[in-house]
Amino acid sequence: MTTTPQATTRPAGAVGTAHTRVEGRDKVTGAARYAGEIPFDGLAHGWLVASTVARGRIRSVEAEPVLAMPGVLAVLRHGNAPRITTDYEGVVGRPDPALGIFQHDRVPYVGWPVALVVAETSEQAREAAEALMIQYDEEPHDVAFFAGRPGLYTPEDSRFVQAEAVKGDVDAELAASAFVVDAEYTTPEEYHSPLEPHAATAHWDGGRLDVVDSNQSTVWVADELAKLFSLDPASVRVRSEHIGGGFGSKGVRPHQVAAVLAATVLHRPVRVVLTRRQMFSLVGYRSPTAQRVRLGADPDGRLRALDHQAQSVTSTVHEFVEGSAMPGRVLYDAAAHRTTHRLVRLDVPTPTWMRAPGEAPGSFALESALDELAEKCGLDPIALRARNEPEVGPVSGLPFSSRNVLACFEEGARRFGWAERDPRPGVRREGRWLLGTGTAAATYGARVGPSTGAVTAEADGTFTVRINAADIGTGARTALTLIAADALAVAPEQVRVHIGDSDLGPAMFAGGSMGTRSWAWAVLQAAGELRERLALSDGIPPEGITVRSDTSASVSALAAKERHSFGAQFAEVAVDVTTGEVRVRRMLGVFAAGRIVNPLTARSQFVGGMIWGLSMALHEEGYRDPASGGQVGADFAGYHFAANADVPDIEAHWVDDPDPDDPVGIKGIGEIGVVGSAAAVANAVWHATGVRHRHLPIRPDRVLSAGAAAESERERGRGDA
Incomplete structure (x- = not known):
């Protein structure tokens, strides 16, 4: 028997119209279940124990007293855990050796997994894990990162980051330039911290490994688990129906491996959920950066040279490159280009992709330097950017699939009221508040x-x-x-x-x-x-x-083109001259990011990214204690980020920009909202105060000390005169 589909009236077109999330009701009513909430018969709970030393060897794990505690089923550690392998090439390359948990006694950083305590309840597992005594033979460690530190090296190119790109003679063009900016910028460690913690439940079902997880790709996690445990890929299933945020952190992590190990040993389902503190060391973070930007321009502001040198951190066990120098390869034309990345290996966890990896910290440095160059040239910051618009990829020479960055600036300037801006810094004031506005460009690959x-x-x-x-x-x-x-x-x-x-x-x-x-x-x-x-x-x-x-x-079969989304960020800030507090009053972002499928959720993505940039500019700063090698304030109390009171009037808009080579016209919007927003805030702070801030975050103490230094410099100038 066959049936015919019911006749329906075709809508004018669903794509491009606002729709609430199809799973929205389930999420707000609690019907949607996340990885740590799904019930299993006979479920046991694992609690990871992390190293408290930054470098050394495990001398002993005193498991017997813990095994005698109520409900404790097992203590997995090196010496009794099943063997796994990390000697393979996965979806994104060689795996982080941190996935090879409990395979040896080496400890390369604070937070390295050293044991898993499994018990009948989560509370029993936690109590036993906190009671587990581990002795170490500690070795000297090094976690200090700063510009130009010894040990820097140039990494090899990867499928994600080209270590170096050079066009022309940068030094000769700088020497011939009428205006030169040569400045150093820094950004600190930053952390993803999605609202839903990382959680995985593993169990064997009829000879097949089934893992319920919170991740950004079930096929990626399934493939890696099959390789780690030498399984037939068809015998591994990974499910991840609802995910409470990821931002680059929810890939393959030690908690999934730990759950599989325990389920294999105990022959029952085992769930491992990371604590907020463990997430600061086990799931990656944004590397700190030290960036030197040199720009050289003719008297009319046309760039002769663009030199962006980026330094970042990787661990001693795995290499990751924060591609901070990449935005300049796309944004601005110049006779000579040089963009380089260098790394230093430290006794720290391996960094990873974090929303707008590379572009977020890189755009802060580059777009701040462009603003400094505009000041030197006596040009409006938007006019300077327009003067250096490339016709093709500045380094690649490839044509752009579409490039509407100037349309973003034009629309943004109109909406923001940029034409009424007094370009002089430090002249607008409301009581104790100095007011300023700033702008920056954004780009991200499509x-x-x-x-x-x-x-x-x-x-x-x-x-x-x-x-x-x-x-x-x-x-x-x-x-x-x-x-x-x-x-x-x-x-x-x-x-x-x-x-x-x-x-x-x-x-x-x-x-x-x-x-x-x-x-x-x-x-x-x-x-x-x-x-x-x-x-x-x-x-x-x-x-x-x-x-x-x-x-x-x-x-x-795609034709070779430069494919990018673009945007223009605007910010207005108020700076308290007595306390150094910076308040963002309003932000505006206008984006050319392909065809917008759902304006409702797209605007949410753009605005969320811009709030990240605000948070990056003023709040976020991971600090690593040189003595212990561990993080200070690895929780939501000690790690500051924008709260409701910090989020001002934020608008996100877009211009028509469909990708002609895409069947839907999509480019992608998840990351670009972050790019350039921190620079727009920093440039606005300069416009308010007349003082440049090249080190994030722009904390009140930095505002006060920079203001005092600038005033001292002015006093010396008046004295010399």
Whole structure:
């Protein structure tokens, strides 16, 4: 028996119209369950124990007293844990050796996993873990990072970061420049800290490993676990239905490995949830940076030289490069370009991708330096940027798929009231508050990766989309629902989207602002073929009609172009001359980020990113104690970030900018809201006070000390005169 789909009136077009999240009601009512909430029969709980020394060896683990405590089932550590391997090449390259937990007695940093206590309840596991005595043979450690420190080296190129790019003779062009900026900028350690902690439950189901997890790609985690435990990939399933934020941190981490180890030993489900403090050392962070930017310009402000040298940290066990020098390779034309990255190995956890990796700290340095150059040239900061607009990629020489950064500045200036700005610093005042405005450019790569998907026409007239996407809070489920609805010429209410299950097949991970774009290609391909089949069929059988897609060929056939989203950031600040407090009064971002699928969730993404930039400019600062090697204030009390009272009037808008080579016109919006926003705030602080701040965050003590130093300098000048 076959049935015919119910007739529906095709909407004018779901893509581009505002829709609330399809899973929104489940989340606000508590029906949506996260990784640490899903029940399992016979569930045991694991609690990780982390090293308290920064370097050395484990001398002993006194497990016997702990094993006698109520409810304790096992203490896994080196010497009794099953063997695993980290000698492989995974989806993103060689794995971090931190995944090889309990395989040896070496300790490379504070927070390194040294044991897992498993008990019947979470409370019993925690109590026993805190009672576990571990003795170490401690060795001298080094965690100090500063500009130009000994041990810096140039890393090899990777698929993510080109270590160095050079065009022309930078030193000769600087020597021939009428105006030169040569300044150093620093950013501190910063931490993802998503609201939902990292959590994983592992159990064996009929000889198959099943892991319920909170991650940014179930297929990535499943593939890595299969390699770590030498399993057939088909025998590993990872599910991650709802995720409470990730920002780059929710990849493959030690807690998933620990859960699998314990489930294998105990033959029962085991859940491991990280504490907030453990997340500061076990799931990565943004490396601190020291950046030197040199700009040389002709009298009319045209750049002759752009030199951006970025230094950052990696661990002694794994290499990660924070690509801070990359924005200049795209944003500005110059006769000579040099952008370099250098690393130093320290006894610290390995940094990782954190929302807008590279571009976030790099744009602070570069866009602050551009503002300094505008001051020297006597040019409006927007006019200086317009004067140095490239026609093609400044370093690559490739054409841009589209480039509307000047349209963003034009629209932003109109909305912000930039034309009424007095360019002189330190002249606007309201009582004890000095007022200033600043701006900065933003850019982030528009990438796409291969994905597979399936669309089924159901017998009841609805459609089911199955694709291994991950919605980490971006609204990906809703966006894919709208895209599928338009492709199928039906209302969004007729479409159901299933995501977050490695059994759904390979698909791009949620990261690099390329998740929705990549998944959309696969959905469109399958939906298009399904419509063709439906047009030729005389009905739908009870099992439905399914079409599967694979975009590998389409992605690899893309023409070589520079593909980027762009934006213009604006900020107004007030600076208290008596306390040094900086208050952001308003922020405005205008973006050219491809076709906007869902304006409601897109605006949320842009605004959220801008708040990150505000937080980066004024609050966030991880501090590592040189004596212990560990973090100070590794919690939400000690690590400061923007709270409700810090968030001002924030607006996000966009200009028309569809990517002509993308089936939907998408570019990606997850990261670009962060880029340039810290620089816009810092430039506004200069405009308010007349004092440059090149070191983040711009704390009150730094404002007061910089103001005092500037006043002392002025006094000396008056004395000399």
